[in-house]
Amino acid sequence: MWFRDDIPYESFTDADKRRITIRTSSDWSIDITKARPSDVGNWRCQSPRNAQAFMIITVRSKAWLYPWDEYKSTNYLSTTLVEGQAFHQKCQVIDGYTRDATVHWYMYNENKVVPSDRYYYVCMAINGISATNNTIFLRVKGKWSALWPFIGIVSEFVILFAIIYITERYKVDKSVLDTHNNSATLPIETDTDNNSVTRPIETAL
Numbered sequence: 001m002w003f004r005d006d007i008p009y010e011s012f013t014d015a016d017k018r019r020i021t022i023r024t025s026s027d028w029s030i031d032i033t034k035a036r037p038s039d040v041g042n043w044r045c046q047s048p049r050n051a052q053a054f055m056i057i058t059v060r061s062k063a064w065l066y067p068w069d070e071y072k073s074t075n076y077l078s079t080t081l082v083e084g085q086a087f088h089q090k091c092q093v094i095d096g097y098t099r100d101a102t103v104h105w106y107m108y109n110e111n112k113v114v115p116s117d118r119y120y121y122v123c124m125a126i127n128g129i130s131a132t133n134n135t136i137f138l139r140v141k142g143k144w145s146a147l148w149p150f151i152g153i154v155s156e157f158v159i160l161f162a163i164i165y166i167t168e169r170y171k172v173d174k175s176v177l178d179t180h181n182n183s184a185t186l187p188i189e190t191d192t193d194n195n196s197v198t199r200p201i202e203t204a205l
Helices: 014-019 147-183
Strands: 002-004 020-022 030-032 041-046 054-059 076-082 102-105 120-126 131-141 188-190 196-198
Touching (some): 014 020
Antiparallel strands (some): 002 041, 041 054, 102 120, 188 196
């Protein structure tokens, strides 16, 4: 005789009996096809002549977890948060697969994340027969990290402007100096014979 959680096979529905068959003519073995969550339980094979002679088989499904709600992924994902943001992630076994299941977190939820919270966070469900898990890799960016590219671009513009300004200023100063030199005249002196003599005289500019 077979029982599932103390319910005798004779009490099963006709639909279940079509999926679950017992070989009464040979070794009383049981065959289950197209298994369903309702098949989970403690199955007991008991001698029809001696109620004390029995064997129990534990049947469990995998403790399937709900997919990550916020990030819409089923098993593994990664996400990036800014320092100071809150990190919250649900870890829950799907209804119908909770038999004997316990949930464990390898890491913990954070009210405010900081760069040191960069870890793999693993949510695991165990029912003594199997285990499933959802994993998320959390990255944390500093509050001001988004400004560094902008600061770099502004710095490049400032340096470029300074180079152009200095170069143009040098060109203007050199042009003014050349014009002044070209417009300067040499003074003329007269010797004792009233002959004009041109002599170079140093001129302070």
